[in-house]
Amino acid sequence: MLIAKLAFRNLMGAGIRTWLNVFVLSLAFVMIIWVQGFIQGMNKYAMQATIDYEAGGGQFWHKDYDPYDPLTFEDSHAPLSPALAELISRGAATPILVTSGAIFPEGRIQSVVLRGIDPEQQILQLPSAYLSKEDDDVTPALIGAQMAKQTKLRVGDEVTIRWRDVHGTFDANDVRIVQIMNVSAPSVDVGQIWLPLEGLREMLRTPQEASLVVLAEDVSDVPSGNHTWVHRDLNFLLKEITELVRMKSGSSNILYGLLLFMGLLAIFDTQVLAIWRRRKEIGTFMALGMERVKVIGLFTLEGAMHGFLALVVGAIYGIPVLALTFAKGLPMPAMQADFGIALPQSLYPSYGLRLLVGTTLLVLIAVTIVSFLPASKIARLKPTDALRGKTS
Amino acid sequence: MNNGALITAENLVKQYPIGGRKFTALNDVNLTVQKGEFLGLVGPSGSGKTTLLNIIGALDYPTSGSAIVIGTDTKELSHRESARLRNEHLGFIFQTYNLLPVYTVFENVEFPLLLLGMDTEDRKKAVMGILDRVGLADRAASRPSQLSGGESQRVAVARAMVKKPKVVLADEPTANLDAENSHNVLQMMAKLNEEFQSTFIFATHDEKVIGYLRRKITLNDGRVAEDIETTPQYN
Structure with a gap:
């Protein structure tokens, strides 16, 4: 609890730097859900349309x-x-x-x-x-x-x-x-x-x-x-669509992977800089009696909290955007027939619990890992060097 | 070994590897410090003052010999145990104040008490009490960047003293202060030393600090060259 309180205090104290990182990460978070929602919606529609118009129950x-x-x-x-x-x-x-x-x-x-x-x-x-x-x-x-x-x-x-x-x-x-x-x-x-x-x-x-x-x-x-x-059976009849959707979602994955990478890079960069720039602070924490493992925990949690804040910020602007596209759908281009699978004139996303929980966990775990990696270097930092602003 | 001593250093040696050789920062240092002392480790740069202070503060380990601090041999302590020793019994004051930049004055002073797990009400009372003592109660909501050098060092003193530690270790506490602020801070520390009976150990070569000391240990090339009782010039 203490670590969380201190981490939150540090993040808020860092001001605009925190919010820039949070915004980039939240963008990745919302985009992942948005794009994946459409892919799942497309998948769902294509499957159902194929069943309705062609495959039946087998x-x-x-x-x-x-x-x-x-x-x-x-x-x-x-x-x-x-x-x-x-x-x-x-x-x-x-x-x-x-x-x-x-x-x-x-x-x-x-x-x-x-x-x-x-x-x-x-x-x-x-x-x-x-x-x-x-x-x-x-x-x-x-x-x-x-x-x-x-x-x-x-x-x-x-x-x-x-x-x-x-x-x-x-x-x-x-x-x-x-x-x-x-x-x-x-x-x-x-x-x-x-x-x-x-x-x-x-x-x-x-x-x-x-x-x-x-x-x-x-x-x-x-x-x-x-x-x-x-x-x-249906597995056989829908195999082609499943493969096609998987292939098309693969290219979308690259897009959101890049977005997530950018967000994580910002966090990693912030963490690496923080360890370097805040050596004296780390030394002070140790001198004041904070255990080394807690200092690592504090810096890791500070990074991980970017993830939590990104979820909150993402929810603030993401929920209206997702809800709007859920209600209005996304008009498909005229050449939709060339896509190779059944597509409606307006594509509606499908935001399943698995997508929401999975993406949330993915972002949180990834952010925690990239936060921990630089923070773990603190374990090798001597308090006396840290107090002098040196790295061991 | 002097029984009842708060700090005992016995045959203390500290060597650092420099290139392929070893630099001896402390060489067979022996001393004892009693409760409530107001003493200084004095000497030129490189004489081993800060190294000795760091070993007493369990921030560093001796190469050989022992440093017994409040009944504990610091060489035997794990990282966790030395952190606990510092948290419970030691206060630190640094030359560059080392205030946590994103915290307010109140939060900076509160920090050691948070680590001690003190409850909110007691914490608030203790923090405001010590800020009042150092004359900064009205600056509790300020950030370190809004404070002068003298004010910053008074916050650092308050942070060191808020948990009423047995030992306060001050490394060149006046090096960044002008004469007036130096005296203000030193007078405050002398007063707190009397009131709380905390032992103050300075590492300094500032004559103003030396003027307040009741005991002066002069280090030269890592050895104790002189250990004398002195009469404070200032009160």
Whole structure:
């Protein structure tokens, strides 16, 4: 208690020097939480959006299905297993048929992925119900906003699509864009055309077949896979996003690492200077009867208190800033689709307890360590030398 | 060894390594100091005054021999024990005052009592009491930078005396003061010596200080050249 009292007294007595250090450190503290909050918010959103629009509660893939190799699509479909058919019949799963094809918007050819989905499905948050509109002979199609932008297609436009059926025969037909989806997951938008499942089955001549089956999130009795259908859990399906977020957060970590480094350097510099400049004071402390270990403790605590004060100062201006961004979000740039993962138009941070407590502890521990290192030199300082202003 | 002595130095030797050689700062020093003495270690620069004062103050260790201070051989003390000895029984007054710059006068004087763990009320009473004695009660809230040299040294005296130590060690306490302030400070110390019966040991070559001493130990080249009782010229 005495050491804390003296350390606080010394810090306050140092005036502007203390507050400059505290401000730099608080900046690092607030920035870490701010940036990490957004990264966590982005991570959370990307995960949830992928679950909502694409992954569901897990999937079963045809054994040859490889979403990264469109050439495999023509062979990666099969009739559903009885277990999967049972899940689908009670609304706990929905089949999707996938094939590659091409469209000809404005006379250009563009490769696309054709996806057949049940218009009645409730598992993915895609507006598949629009696909049940069959006013005439033209097949309805859904595309995402990014796809619409790339192809310059609008609602009501008709576009020719070409595909190969199960026998390898090319065929073509017109489809009508019945809705442009605003989905934030690029993987269900860019280069994708959604068609009614039965329509695509007819086009491919693959009745009752699917390429993958998406499970609802609350399915507890997930059947085991077989030689045709392979179960892919959420960890597998979200692995790419997790890796991408980790990679992107790595570059942000460098930024806040630098900020923290600057803050810590200021404390370290202050401590090293303090030991040098305050040798006589250290000698006086010892002459007056302060134990050497307490002098070290005092100087370490003085440094560490910068951390405490930085938390307080950071909280004063940081809480309003964090609260504002939490309420208003951060508008994302127009090229958000290029980011590679699902991003909303406004990104909202996520400040978890782990982030707040973890960052607080990180700052406090780091500051204490950089404060202790110079202070530990006091252990080798002779009181007589210190009183004369010399270093031993 | 003189039984009942407050301080006893026996065959005290202190050597410092300088380059590849050893410099002998104290060479076979023997002396005893009784309670309540007002004595000075006198001699030219390099005669060993400060070294002897530091060993008596448990700030330094002898190379050989012993320094028994208030019944304790300082050579046997750990860092912690010597800190406790200084905290409980010794007061220090330095040539450059060594006031803690960010503390107020009150806080500077209060510091030794904080280390002693005295409670707040007693601390306040003791600090204001001694500040009153040195005539600085009205400067309690001032910082050292706002004080004159004489005032600073009076604060240093108050800090040394506030815990009523058995021994006060003063190293050239008037070296930075003018004649008037020197006499003021010395008169104050002489008075406190009488009242508290604390033993004062000066390291000095200032004639003004010597004029107040009742015993003068002259050191020359690390040896006691003379140890005499004197009659103070000033009162």
